[in-house]
Amino acid sequence: MSATPPEGGPRGPRVILEEPAPSTPRLDFGWEQAVVPVAAARPPGRWSGLGRVVAGAALLGLGLAALDAANFVADQFTRGPLQGWATLGVVVGGFGLLAAGAWTELRGLASIRAVDHARAAFARGELEAARAEALRWAGGIAEAAPLQPALREAGSVAELRALLEAGPLRALEARSAALGRAAAVQSFAVTAISPSPGLDVLVFTWRGVRLVRQVAALHGLRPGFAGTWALLRRTLADAAMVAATDVAVDAAARALLSNRLLEQFAGDAAAGAVAARRMLRLAKVAAEACRIVPPD
Amino acid sequence: MLPDPLGLIRDAADGAERLGRVLIGQPRIRLAVTGLTRAGKTVFLTSLLANLLAAGRGHRTLPALESAAGGRLRAVRPVPAGIEGLPRFDVSAHLAALAADPPAWPARTEDLSTLALTLELDRAGMLGGLLGRRLLTLELLDYPGEWLLDLPMLGQGYAAWSAAALARLRRGAAAEAVGAFLAFAGALPQEAPAEDSLIRRGHGLYRAALLACRDQLGYRFLQPGRVLNPGPRGETPVFWFFPLPHPVRGDLAALMARRHAAYVEAQRVEFFEPFFRRFDRQAVLVDVLGALHAGPAAFADTAEAIAAIAGALRYGGGWLDRLTGAGVARVAFVATKADHVPARQRDALAALLGHLVAAPQERVGTAGVATSVHTLASIRCTEDAVATLEGRPVAAVRGVLPGGRVAKVYPGEIPLRPPEPGFWEHGFFEMPEFQPPRLDPAGAAGVPHLGLDALLAALIGDVL
Numbered sequence: 236m237s238a239t240p241p242e243g244g245p246r247g248p249r250v251i252l253e254e255p256a257p258s259t260p261r262l263d264f265g266w267e268q269a270v271v272p273v274a275a276a277r278p279p280g281r282w283s284g285l286g287r288v289v290a291g292a293a294l295l296g297l298g299l300a301a302l303d304a305a306n307f308v309a310d311q312f313t314r315g316p317l318q319g320w321a322t323l324g325v326v327v328g329g330f331g332l333l334a335a336g337a338w339t340e341l342r343g344l345a346s347i348r349a350v351d352h353a354r355a356a357f358a359r360g361e362l363e364a365a366r367a368e369a370l371r372w373a374g375g376i377a378e379a380a381p382l383q384p385a386l387r388e389a390g391s392v393a394e395l396r397a398l399l400e401a402g403p404l405r406a407l408e409a410r411s412a413a414l415g416r417a418a419a420v421q422s423f424a425v426t427a428i429s430p431s432p433g434l435d436v437l438v439f440t441w442r443g444v445r446l447v448r449q450v451a452a453l454h455g456l457r458p459g460f461a462g463t464w465a466l467l468r469r470t471l472a473d474a475a476m477v478a479a480t481d482v483a484v485d486a487a488a489r490a491l492l493s494n495r496l497l498e499q500f501a502g503d504a505a506a507g508a509v510a511a512r513r514m515l516r517l518a519k520v521a522a523e524a525c526r527i528v529p530p531d
Numbered sequence: 532m533l534p535d536p537l538g539l540i541r542d543a544a545d546g547a548e549r550l551g552r553v554l555i556g557q558p559r560i561r562l563a564v565t566g567l568t569r570a571g572k573t574v575f576l577t578s579l580l581a582n583l584l585a586a587g588r589g590h591r592t593l594p595a596l597e598s599a600a601g602g603r604l605r606a607v608r609p610v611p612a613g614i615e616g617l618p619r620f621d622v623s624a625h626l627a628a629l630a631a632d633p634p635a636w637p638a639r640t641e642d643l644s645t646l647a648l649t650l651e652l653d654r655a656g657m658l659g660g661l662l663g664r665r666l667l668t669l670e671l672l673d674y675p676g677e678w679l680l681d682l683p684m685l686g687q688g689y690a691a692w693s694a695a696a697l698a699r700l701r702r703g704a705a706a707e708a709v710g711a712f713l714a715f716a717g718a719l720p721q722e723a724p725a726e727d728s729l730i731r732r733g734h735g736l737y738r739a740a741l742l743a744c745r746d747q748l749g750y751r752f753l754q755p756g757r758v759l760n761p762g763p764r765g766e767t768p769v770f771w772f773f774p775l776p777h778p779v780r781g782d783l784a785a786l787m788a789r790r791h792a793a794y795v796e797a798q799r800v801e802f803f804e805p806f807f808r809r810f811d812r813q814a815v816l817v818d819v820l821g822a823l824h825a826g827p828a829a830f831a832d833t834a835e836a837i838a839a840i841a842g843a844l845r846y847g848g849g850w851l852d853r854l855t856g857a858g859v860a861r862v863a864f865v866a867t868k869a870d871h872v873p874a875r876q877r878d879a880l881a882a883l884l885g886h887l888v889a890a891p892q893e894r895v896g897t898a899g900v901a902t903s904v905h906t907l908a909s910i911r912c913t914e915d916a917v918a919t920l921e922g923r924p925v926a927a928v929r930g931v932l933p934g935g936r937v938a939k940v941y942p943g944e945i946p947l948r949p950p951e952p953g954f955w956e957h958g959f960f961e962m963p964e965f966q967p968p969r970l971d972p973a974g975a976a977g978v979p980h981l982g983l984d985a986l987l988a989a990l991i992g993d994v995l
């Protein structure tokens with residue numbers, strides 16, 4: 236090590252040793268304190284072009300319809316109180332149904348967002364946030380309700396996780412798998428006897444959507460239309476991540492299809508076997524997408 | 532040169548896969564980290580991974596990257612191991628060694644290792660919630676820096692390589708080992724026999740010469756790379772070749788040429804094709820200060836080596852590349868170990884790096900790639916201090932040396948451009964190796980750095 240200063244003028248680089256200190260210190264930049272977790276500021280939601288178009292159309296449609304309806308009700312009142320009240324009732328009922336529908340959709344979306352929040356809390360190891368999410372979730376699920384006191388007492392995120400994974404999540408997984416098997420048998424049967432591949436696709440899609448909704452309901456989510464769409468997207472994205480050959484799914488598919496009756500078909504119904512296998516996988520991935528604890 | 536059809540098909544398939552991944556919101560980005568040996572690749576990857584993983588846990592250790600991501604970074608995880616036949620880059624082992632008492636820097640890298648990270652991001656926009664999160668996969672590779680210099684060998688025949696290698700070696704003739712090899716090679720007759728003991732002796736001398744160039748003279752443009760760093764399997768006979776003054780006639784020349792061709796082919800298939808044929812972003816790490824302090828010859832040699840590597844990589848921009856979607860989007864040139872100079876000299880360091888890499892930067896720029904120049908300390912080991920030299924206060928850095936002694940280091944005046952020969956008249960200088968600062972062995976809160984966040988924002992900020 237040439238830690239010795241070279242000869243030369245004042246411009247040359249050199250090492251200046253300090254007096255040896257009693258202890259050999261290491262520099263400490265206080266990095267641990269400097270980077271204490273700060274709640275990440277959510278950026279102000281930006282409206283994309285498409286978002287603005289949709290919002291504008293909705294505002295125009297609903298706003299104009301509401302104004303129109305109000306004028307019409309006023310007109311009807313000038314005709315007579317009976318007509319007026321009847322029209323008002325119809326208008327309020329109609330808009331009320333619309334609002335209720337929208338509310339359900341929003342709730343469905345929010346419930347899926349809540350899964351995201353819970354996962355984020357677990358991934359970041361924030362105990363209190365994770366506990367709050369876990370308690371809220373357990374409140375809505377029969378299998379998990381008895382676990383609430385234990386969740387309240389848990390001392391670490393790992394403990395919370397273990398509690399959830401050993402109890403309710405395992406049960407839910409098993410029930411999701413059962414739903415998947417039912418869907419698999421049905422789609423296998425339909426594909427085996429259906430006359431056209433186009434019909435197969437339709438049936439498969441319909442059954443797949445239904446399966447995802449069933450699994451979501453099992454996990455305490457009540458996705459509306461928008462929620463289902465979000466969940467499907469997520470499920471498909473996850474499915475792309477899952478290794479193409481999934482040992483658990485393979486085993487389940489083999490167990491299902493080694494039935495005598497089904498074997499009769501299996502020769503000319505390879506497509507059916509594929510469909511069944513996909514359903515099993517879909518159930519598994521959907522259950523993973525609904526879990527409030529992130530994978531591994 | 533005609534493009535090879537298999538490569539084209541692979542490029543097209545790759546391009547299609549990439550497009551599909553972008554459409555479903557799961558882009559995959561390969562970040563090529565290139566740097567000559569000791570440039571700081573392994574330390575850079577360790578710090579990058581530790582800090583990104585910490586940022587995924589909510590620590591604000593990469594503020595500029597966070598703001599480039601608009602605060603939408605939700606989680607970061609290593610991609611679980613699949614069926615890869617390569618070792619995984621072991622971040623936690625490196626971190627533990629750096630945090631241990633006494634701390635240890637990573638040893639010279641001797642084999643390839645890879646790791647990929649998944650960055651989970653919220654989508655921007657009001658409709659983003661409907662689509663779920665985006666998953667960005669970042670692929671990283673660590674490798675011995677010496678091997679990178681085999682890249683310029685790919686397009687060269689044995690005779691051309693031989694002449695170029697000998698010419699470069701002659702510049703180091705002052706070193707004893709280099710002189711010994713040059714004397715050996717000069718004494719060989721025109722049609723030397725392919726005799727085994729002769730070849731082994733020549734190879735031994737050649738390797739000693741390369742080692743002397745690397746370790747005593749600070750040269751980097753040394754080929755073939757595997758002779759300096761053979762990798763986990765050790766030496767094999769295919770490495771036993773060296774440049775000859777008469778590389779065309781005779782049995783010896785023929786055997787050397789065969790080995791040269793086999794070596795180049797093996798490096799192409801095992802190293803370059805899988806890892807450097809396609810990449811999306813590149814960080815070119817340069818130990819500017821190390822090269823500067825090693826003298827004018829080493830400084831020029833480093834510049835030449837970086838230019839040769841850039842000349843051999845593909846940056847896209849041609850019509851075939853556009854058709855298959857190949858090409859690099861961003862390249863950052865990075866002066867590493869910026870904690871060796873005080874804050875006020877770092878701009879000078881960046882300016883000097885800009886001159887050092889002017890040629891490759893221009894070549895990359897003409898391919899339509901966005902470039903930038905940065906200074907970086909992957910792991911910050913010093914604090915700024917003032918030292919008094921000859922009665923004059925000068926800006927210096929203060930850190931802990933390996934034995935535990937605290938020292939101030941005055942790195943000299945950093946010139947803004949490649950200096951005149953007079954600059955080196957005080958003799959050469961070797962920067963002492965500072966001890967890393969106090970670190971959390973698990974690296975949970977990240978690692979102190981200078982400028983890593985700005986570098987990452989420039990490299991991958993646009994895809995977040």
Ligand SMILES: Nc1nc2c(ncn2[C@@H]2O[C@H](COP(=O)(O)OP(=O)(O)OP(=O)(O)O)[C@@H](O)[C@H]2O)c(=O)[nH]1
Pocket residue numbers: 566567568569570571572573574575636637638639640641674675676677867868869870871907908909910911912964965
């Ligand atoms: N002070 C300081 N020193 C650094 C930094 N990064 C690297 N170093 C020093 O540079 C040395 C080499 O760094 P490495 O990351 O191992 O270099 P490499 O490019 O992987 O080298 P090869 O494996 O030989 O190709 C380390 O042992 C450190 O002493 C830094 O950010 N600050």
Ligand SMILES: [Mg+2]
Pocket residue numbers: 572573574637638639640673674675676
């Ligand atoms: Mg290394």
